[in-house]
Amino acid sequence: MPNTISGFSKLSKSQKIEWLLDSYFTEKENARTLVERYWNSDEKLQKLHDEFIENTITNYYLPLGVAPNFLINNTFFAIPMAIEESSVVAAASKAAKFWLERGGFKAKVVSTEKIGQVHFIYKGDFKKLTTFFKHVKPKLMSDTASMTKSMERRGGGILDIELRNKSEDLPNYYQLHATFETMDAMGANFINTCLEQFATTLKSEALQYEDFNDEEKHLSIVMSILSNYVPNCLVRAEVSCKIEDLKSIDIPNPEEFAQKFKQAIDIAKIEPYRAVTHNKGIMNGIDAVVLATGNDFRAVEAGVHAYAAKDGKYTSLTHCSIDNGNFKFWIEIPLALGTVGGLTSIHPLVKFALQMLQKPTAKDLMKIVAVAGLAQNFGAVKSLTTTGIQEGHMKMHLMNILNQFEATDTEKLQLIEHFKTNVVSHSSVVEAIENLRK
Structure with a gap:
């Protein structure tokens, strides 16, 4: 078969x-130049990057952007966000400034329990198994x-181990369901x-257990692995003010x-097609901070979306109430994060x-990340229910289109000025570039 290779991992990078x-x-030669252009000129730093994963060829x-002016529990933060999507950092920053003038964000960690399972x-x-x-x-x-x-x-460790009978769902299937506290990791x-180690002990002890018959002694370990679904590792963030103060x-x-x-939040609660996009916007903020702080955004995504469907229907992660003239907007989500170990x-x-x-603790980071998600969602829903999402988003996206057509600095200045008073769309930008170049 063409273009296959054996021993690729053993080759040098070159x-x-x-x-x-x-x-x-x-x-x-163009491809080689591109690959080499993204190498770090510091050889020691490049070697570090090369060793993060396997078969590295470049970076x-x-x-990495910054959203300033976040007031969280009366402490100011500038939040780092690593993301490629335009308007995300701007929306978070705008929401931070909006709520700064209305008391800021409040956040608290509800619980920090993590889960792992031995499946057998x-x-x-x-x-007899219970005994x-x-x-x-x-x-x-x-x-x-x-x-x-x-x-x-x-202050951490193993909190508990339970035996769970799942044989009604899958014949002869059982679990050791263990809970953990891992502190800042x-x-x-x-x-x-x-x-x-649980699996090793379970198997060896079963072989020696006198009350088991021969078949029972030879229980079979399928796998031992942590779960990224952590419904009891929860953080809550909220904003609130009198309705007249929203002006x-x-x-x-x-x-x-x-x-x-x-009404927009209520729609996301009952309509999964809306809820998915609604929650995607929340994850724009969450993922950007999780990635910037060296945490696993794929694990966070999987756990958060599972939590959104925990009651049997996929629904909004954020909630809103209006009560006695008070507006409140909040989020409660599972976040398993660390500030020591790994890339950190x-x-x-x-x-x-x-x-x-x-230098936050893991609990501090949970609060910051939840606030980033809430701020992002507030900015998105605010735009959707007032000016519409495209007005702000497309103006932020304008620079991407200009770079796509390799606009010069002079062209960029002229076109940015032009689109201050004109609707931004891909076709309108292309037309403006062509007219300018004529």
């Missing part, structure tokens, strides 16, 4: 690039004592190490705005981002 260029590129950059197959009497579990549970804890010692010194490696240049009628805003201790820009956030 050999990998040469194979790639020879196999898939016609303009090889793929995202802009057992063909036998469940009552066996009671017998083996102390051993599960003692066999992981050396692994949990350091975490326990920091996200804790994936810690949890998985404990779980694998601003673009909210001349605060009562009408509040009612329309709440080795990526220079992650360190920079965490310093920008005043």
Whole structure:
């Protein structure tokens, strides 16, 4: 088969690039120049980046922006956001400034419990398995004592282990369902190490358990892995004010705005087609901060969207109430984050981002990230229910279109001025560029 290769991972970086260029590129020199242009000139820093993942050939950059003026629990923050989508940082910044003048954001961590599971197959009497579990549970804890010692010194560790019977859903399927506190670490490696020891202990103890018959002794471990669904690792963020205090240049009628805003949230609660886009906007803010601080945004995304469907129907992550002339807007979401371990201790820009956030604990970061999501959603829904989303978004997107057509600095200045009073669309920008160049 053409363009296949054995031992690719064993090649040097330059050999990998040469194979790639020879196999898939016609303009090889242009491709090579592009790959090399994104290398870091600091060889030590580039080597660090090369070792983050496997088969590295270059770096793929995202802009790192800053949303200032966030007042959270009476402390000011400038929030780092790594994202490629235009208008996200602007919307967060605008929402931060809006609420700064109305008391800022309030946030609190509700709980910090994380979950891991050992999945296994057992063909036998469940009552005997229950008795066996009671017998083996102390051993599960003692066999992981050396692994949990350091975490326990920091106030964390294994909280509990339960036996769960899932055989009605899948024949002979059971779980060890364990809960953990991992303090300032996200804790994936810690949890998985404990779980694998649970599995080893469970299997070896079953072989020696006298009340099991031969088939019961040979229970089968399927896998041991943490869960990214953490419904008991929750944070809440909110804003509130009197309805008349919502009045601003673009909210001349605060009562009408509040009612329309709440209607938009209520629609996202009952209409999944809207809820998905609504929550995507929330994740624009959340993912950008999670990525900037070296956390796993894929894990956060999966857990948050599962939480949005926890009651059997996908719904809005944010909520709004109007009560006795008071407007309140809030979010409660699961966030498993860390400020130690992983990239947080080795990526220079992650360190920079965490310093920008005043070296937060994991709980502090949960609050900041939840606030970023709430701010992003407020900005989006505010635009949707007033001017419409495209007016602001397309003006932010204008620079992307100009760069696509390689506009010069002079052309950019003229076209930005032109579109201050004209509607931005892809076709209108193309037409303006062509007219300017004529």
